[in-house]
Every structure is written in C-alpha cells, then in structure tokens.
Amino acid sequence: MTEEQAKVNLLNLDGNGGFSRIDAKPFWPTYAAKSDAEVYRCPLCRDTGWRIGEDGAYPCDCRREKQLAARKQAAGLQPALISHTFEAFRLDYYSDFLTDPEGRTYRQLAENAYQACRTFVADVLNDKHPRGLFFQGEVGRGKTFLAAAVINALIEQGGEGLFTVVPDLLDSLRYSYDPESETSEQALMTRVRQSPVLVLDDLGSHNYSEWTKNRMYALLNYRLNHNLPVIITSNLDLEQLKDILGLRVVSRIVECCDFYLLCADKDNRLKVRAEAK
Numbered sequence: 526m527t528e529e530q531a532k533v534n535l536l537n538l539d540g541n542g543g544f545s546r547i548d549a550k551p552f553w554p555t556y557a558a559k560s561d562a563e564v565y566r567c568p569l570c571r572d573t574g575w576r577i578g579e580d581g582a583y584p585c586d587c588r589r590e591k592q593l594a595a596r597k598q599a600a601g602l603q604p605a606l607i608s609h610t611f612e613a614f615r616l617d618y619y620s621d622f623l624t625d626p627e628g629r630t631y632r633q634l635a636e637n638a639y640q641a642c643r644t645f646v647a648d649v650l651n652d653k654h655p656r657g658l659f660f661q662g663e664v665g666r667g668k669t670f671l672a673a674a675v676i677n678a679l680i681e682q683g684g685e686g687l688f689t690v691v692p693d694l695l696d697s698l699r700y701s702y703d704p705e706s707e708t709s710e711q712a713l714m715t716r717v718r719q720s721p722v723l724v725l726d727d728l729g730s731h732n733y734s735e736w737t738k739n740r741m742y743a744l745l746n747y748r749l750n751h752n753l754p755v756i757i758t759s760n761l762d763l764e765q766l767k768d769i770l771g772l773r774v775v776s777r778i779v780e781c782c783d784f785y786l787l788c789a790d791k792d793n794r795l796k797v798r799a800e801a802k
Contacts, residue, residue, distance in 0.1 A: 601688035609673035638785040659782035665792030668758035686722035745777040
C-alpha cells in the first residue's frame, strides 16, 4: 500500500494480521453548523409564527407581516406596488422651478397631491366620507404610486380598499361571459361597487364600447350614491375622457372627485433606474 493509499484509510493491517489505527486524514467532508438566520426566513420564531417569553407564547412580528402581505394581495396590490408607500414617495423628483400653465411649480403640485392622499387616508380611518381623488398627468409622474400608497396605508392601519387597473377590470368583466369563466359579472361588479375605497388605475387606456361605457357609468354612479370614495388615475384630461367615455361618465367623475395634476420633467421611473445603476 502506498503512502497516498494509507492517507485515505482510517484502519490498516498491523504486523500480526490484525487492524491498527494509523495517522490518516478523514476522507469525509466537514460542514459548519448553520445559524438560524441561514435556515429560517424568520430566525426569531423559526418560521412558527410564535415566540416564547416569560409569560408564555405570543405572536411573532413576522406573523403580522404575513397577514398584511396576504391582505394587500387580496386588495389587488401586485408585488411591484407593495413598495409604493408615502414614506417612499420622492418629492425631490419634482422641479422647484418648472411650472404648469397656472404658475404652480411641479414640486407644489406633487406636494398638494401627496397631502391630499394623507388627508384622505386619515378621513377614511376616522369614518368620514371624503371626496374621491383624480390624478392626471403623463406616464411616470407618480399617479399610480400615490394611489397604491393610499391602499397600502389603509391596510397597514386596519382599513380596507381595492386596487384595480381599469383595462384589466374590463377584460375580466368581458371574460366573465365565457363558459369557462369561474366568476360572474355580478360577482366582479359587486366587489368593485362595494369596496370601502376603490382605485381605478389608468382610466381611458382602453377601447371603450357602449357596453364598457355603461359599466363604468353604473360603477361610478353606484359609488357616488352610496358615499363610497374612488381614486382615479389617468393620462388624459377631462375633455379627452369626455370624447372617449362620454359626458355621463365624466359628469360622475366631476361630482365625486377633487382633481390633482402631476408634472415632472421626465418619467420618474427613469430616475429610479438611473439611481439604481
């Protein structure tokens, strides 16, 4: 047996035909013990959702986080929208010297919209019935961000709301007539009609038939009559929406919403990407 062969064995023959231990390196690998942080998503409770204290078991913080995540998902907030919070809203993305036709700086416009959202959330949580909010501006000006921030804030503070993208909602309503659909139009309409707070994101970005116009009118009219606020975002102004949706729909929007313009020198999403590089 060569020296190399001896090094990979723990036992070897002695001179009398028996076995004796030799000074050899073990051939099996060694592993360092992993910490709880490496094994569990939550090392504090080891993914059980409960922690043990002097007075017994109590819920871990991660349990509430999971419940919040589930409620936000049920409210229509996709993963990309979860990070849209008031704390993350960047007022510094809006110019202090560029102005709209009325002389308001882009920063002032953003501050007005931001404060309106904070006030809206406070009013809803205090069982008031605030007017809705209508955010208008070009793509990437923060409209969807603020609308999602409202729903995030409501859910985090025990409230309720529903975030919908209008083209997706209308497609779902149309698909509800398909024989393979598991959801009826009535069920979909009931949900958006009766949600305590409803976001209609990207209104006007769709091909509107008389059928879809009637659905939008019925939805807005119901919410107006039942004092249920709606938050609307659109790339279009009211005159453009009137050409697309008709006077009846726009009149309901005017009656139930306060209007906020958002302007920026360029798409805020491009600014975020530039900072990430």
